[in-house]
Amino acid sequence: xxxxWSIIWxxxxxxxxxxxxxxxxxxxxxxIGFALAVPLALLRVSSNPWVRALPFAYIFFFRGTPLLVxxxxxxxxxxxxxxxxxxxxxxxxSQPYWCAIIAFSMNTAAYSAELIRGxxxxxxxxxxxxxxxxxxxxxxxxxxxxxxxxxGIVLPAYGNELILMLKGSSLASTITLLDLTGMARTxxxxxxxxxxxxxxxxxxxxxxxxCFIGGFRLLERRLNRYQHYRHHIAHEMTDIDPRxxx
Amino acid sequence: MxxxxxxxxxxxxxxxxxxxxxxxxxxxxxxxxxxxxxxxSRFGIARWLGMLYxxxxxxxxxxxxxLTIYFGGSMLLMGIGxxxxxxxxxxxxxxxxxxxxxxxxxxxxxxxxxRAAIQxxxxxxxESAYALGMTRGKTFFxxxxxxxxxxxxxxxxxxxQVLLKxxxxxxxxxxxxxxxxxxxxxxYTKEPFTxxxxxxxxxxxxxxxxTTITMLLERASNPVTRGARA
Numbered sequence: 463x464x465x466x467w468s469i470i471w472x473x474x475x476x477x478x479x480x481x482x483x484x485x486x487x488x489x490x491x492x493x494i495g496f497a498l499a500v501p502l503a504l505l506r507v508s509s510n511p512w513v514r515a516l517p518f519a520y521i522f523f524f525r526g527t528p529l530l531v532x533x534x535x536x537x538x539x540x541x542x543x544x545x546x547x548x549x550x551x552x553x554x555x556s557q558p559y560w561c562a563i564i565a566f567s568m569n570t571a572a573y574s575a576e577l578i579r580g581x582x583x584x585x586x587x588x589x590x591x592x593x594x595x596x597x598x599x600x601x602x603x604x605x606x607x608x609x610x611x612x613x614g615i616v617l618p619a620y621g622n623e624l625i626l627m628l629k630g631s632s633l634a635s636t637i638t639l640l641d642l643t644g645m646a647r648t649x650x651x652x653x654x655x656x657x658x659x660x661x662x663x664x665x666x667x668x669x670x671x672x673c674f675i676g677g678f679r680l681l682e683r684r685l686n687r688y689q690h691y692r693h694h695i696a697h698e699m700t701d702i703d704p705r706x707x708x
Numbered sequence: 709m710x711x712x713x714x715x716x717x718x719x720x721x722x723x724x725x726x727x728x729x730x731x732x733x734x735x736x737x738x739x740x741x742x743x744x745x746x747x748x749s750r751f752g753i754a755r756w757l758g759m760l761y762x763x764x765x766x767x768x769x770x771x772x773x774x775l776t777i778y779f780g781g782s783m784l785l786m787g788i789g790x791x792x793x794x795x796x797x798x799x800x801x802x803x804x805x806x807x808x809x810x811x812x813x814x815x816x817x818x819x820x821x822x823r824a825a826i827q828x829x830x831x832x833x834x835e836s837a838y839a840l841g842m843t844r845g846k847t848f849f850x851x852x853x854x855x856x857x858x859x860x861x862x863x864x865x866x867x868x869q870v871l872l873k874x875x876x877x878x879x880x881x882x883x884x885x886x887x888x889x890x891x892x893x894x895x896y897t898k899e900p901f902t903x904x905x906x907x908x909x910x911x912x913x914x915x916x917x918x919t920t921i922t923m924l925l926e927r928a929s930n931p932v933t934r935g936a937r938a
Binding site: 535540 | 775783784912
C-alpha cells in the first residue's frame, strides 16, 4: 500500500467543486429550514393543544427517522403517484437537486424549531411581563422581544445544528448529486485510491466546520452583545480608578 | 404486517438494524471511556490525542466515515497483508465496517459526555479514595465510574438515538438492514413511497423503544425516583 499525495493535488479542484455544491445545499436549505422553523416553533408554544399538535407531529416524525429515509421518501417515493407525475410538481421532484433541498430543509426545520422553542421558553418571564406592562400587543411582543431574544439564546445551539446539517448534506451523494462526498466517490471509482481522496474530502469538511464555528462566534458576540457590555464598562472604570481592578 | 409479502423482509432488516445499533453502542461506549480518560489524563500527549480524535471525527460526515472504513479498510488490510506476502483480495464485511464507523463516531461524542460527567463529580471523591490508599485506577473503576453512569445517562440516551438513525447509512455499502430491505422491496413492487414510509415508521417505533428504555434506566439509576431511602 502506498500513500500518494500527488493524487490529492491532481483532484483537488474537482473536490473543491464538490465542496461548492455542498455549501450551496447547506446555505439554501439552511435558509428555507430556518424560515419554516420560526412559525413551527411559535405554533409549538401555543397555549391551544390543537394548534400545538400539528408541529409536534411534524417535529416528532422528522427527528425520529433517519435523514436517508426522508431523502429516499421524497426522491423515489414521489414517483409512485401518477397524480404527482402528471402535475407541475414533477418538474421539481424529478430533480435530485431539489429533492435534496426539500429533504434537508424539512429536516433542519424540525431540529431548529425544537431549538427555537427551547429558547423562547428560556426567555426570562420578567421581560415578557415588562413588555406587557408597556402595553405591547402580542404580535409586537413577538416581533420586538420574543424573537430577537430567542435568536440570541439559540445561536450557540444553532451553530451545532448547522454543522450537523453540513455533515448530513453528504447524503446528497446517495441520490446521484456530486457534492463533496459524491465527487470523492466518483473520483475513487476511477482512481481506486479511497484512502487519499476520502482523507482529502474529510479535511475539506473539517475546514468548513471550522469556518462555521468561527463565524458563529462572531455572530454570537454581536447578537448577545449585552453580555459583553458590562465587561466593557468595567474595563473603562478600571482605567479611571486602579482600585476597581480585580 | 404483510405489505405484499415483503413485511417479513422489513422485519428481518429491522432486526439487523437493532443488532448493528447495539453492537456499535457497546464498542462505542468503550471508545468514549478511553477518549474521556485520554482527555482528562495527566499526560499531555494523551490529552492531545483525545482532542485530535474528537475534533476530527465530529467534524466529518458519518457517511464519509462509513465509506472510508468500508473501501479504505480493505485497501489498508490488503496493504498489511502484502507485507506478509498475502496478495489475495480482502473484503471488509459490511457489518464490521458499519460497527467500526458508527462506534468511532459514537465514541467521539460519548467522550465529551463522559468527560463532562467525570468533571462534574466533586474532587473530594478522588481525595477521599486517595486517603483510603486506593490507586488512581482503582478509584476510577470503584468510585468514579459507578457515579458517572448516572450523570452520563441522559446524554448517552440522546447519542444512542442519533446512532440508531445513523445505522441507515450502512445500507449504502450493502448491509441488509431495514433501509436496504425497503430499497429492495420498493424495487420489486414499484411502490417506493409505501416501503420507505413503512421503514420510517419502524425507525420511529425503535426510537420510541430506545427513549423508553433510557427513561427507565434513568429512573433506576437515581435513588430518589427508585424509592430508595437515604
